[in-house]
Amino acid sequence: MSVNGMSDYHIPADVPDDLADTYLENLMAATCGTGSMNLFACDQKIEHLNDDFYDGGDSIPLSSNDPGHLFEIGAQAHREGTVGVLAAQGGLISLYGRDHPDVPYLVKLNSKSHLVKTTQRDPISLAMWDMDDVMSLVSNGLNVVGIGYTVYIGSEYEHEMMTEAAHFIRQAHEEGMIAVVWMYPRGKAVEDEKDPQLISGAAGVAACIGADFAKVNYPRAWDGMTQPESLKVAVEAAGRCGIICSGGGSLPARDFLQRLWDQINVSGCKGAATGRNIHQKSTDEAVRMTAACHAIISQGASVDEAMDIFQGN
Secondary structure (H helix, E strand, O other), X not given: OOOOOOOOOOOOOOOOHHHHHHHHHHHHHHOOOOOOEEEEEOOHHHHOOOOOOOOOOOOOOHHHHOOHHHHHHHHHHHHOOOOOEEEEEHXXXXXXXXXXXXXXXXXXXXXXXXXXXXXXXXXXXXXXXXXXXXXXXXXXXOOEEEEEEEEEEOOOOHHHHHHHHHHHHHHHXXXXXXXXXXXXXXXXXXXXXXXXXXXXXXXXXXXXXXXOEEEEOOOOOOOOOOHHHHHHHHHHHHOOOEEEEEOOOOOOHHHHHHHHHHHHHOOOOOEEEEOHHHHOOOHHHHHHHHHHHHHHXXXXXXXXXXHHHHOOO
C-alpha cells in the first residue's frame, strides 16, 4: 500500500483506513523514513535498576547516572536524523518529554526489575499504563509514535502477558501507531534462553499477536550454522513482523558494529534495539555511535565506514 507518495509498506488490517496515513507517518518517524528501526532502548532504569548507569566512573561516565542524559542523546541524534525512536516507560517520558517534544517516542507499557529470579517465581510483567495514558502524552504535544510491551514466553504467566500485549497492539493500531514487543523466553520451563528454536518460536508468536517489530536476544548458533545464520531463521519465522535484535551488553565499538552488520546483512533483521552500547558513553560519543548504527541499519555502510563515523573521522 502506498500513501502520500511513500514507498510500499504493509498496513495491518486493524489500522482504520482513514488512519493509514497516520500509521505510515508514525512508521516513517520511528525508522528515519527507511522502514528499518534504529531503536534507542531507554527502559533499563527499571529493567536493570542502576547497574547500567553508575559504576563510580570506572567505565560508565558519571553523566550517565542522570536520566536526562538519555533524552539529550535522543534529541541530538534525532536532530541529525540518526535515531528512529526513543523507547522508555511512560513516566520517564512524561518527566522529560516536554523538553524534547519532537523526538519520536515509544511508550513502554510494562517493565519489571531483575531482582526476583526465576528460581523464586516465573517472570511476570503487566502493564502500568494504558492507551489513555499514551494518548494524553500525544494530546500534550509529544511525538508518541507507538507502544512497547515485554512478553516472557515460557513463563507460567505467559498467557496474561500475551493477552495484554495483543490488546495493546490492536489499540495502538486503532490510533494509527506502531507496536513493538520484547519477546524473551524465560521461566523455569526454559532451559536455555538463547536456544535458537525458542528464539524463532518467540519471533513467530510476535507475528501471531500482530506486532510490527519484535526485539529478540541474539540466539546461539544452530549446529552447522553461524550465529547470524541462526538468527535468520527467526527473521523468517516472524514474517511481516520485523525482527530487531537486542544490543546486549557493552562491547568494544568494532565488535559491536560487526555484530550489528552481521545481523542486518546476514540475518536480515529490520534494525536493532540498542541501550548500553549507546548510553554508556559521553553524549558526543553516544550520538556518534547512534549515527554509526544508523549507517549500517539504513544506509548500507560497511563496518569500517561505521567506525569512521563513530570515531568522528
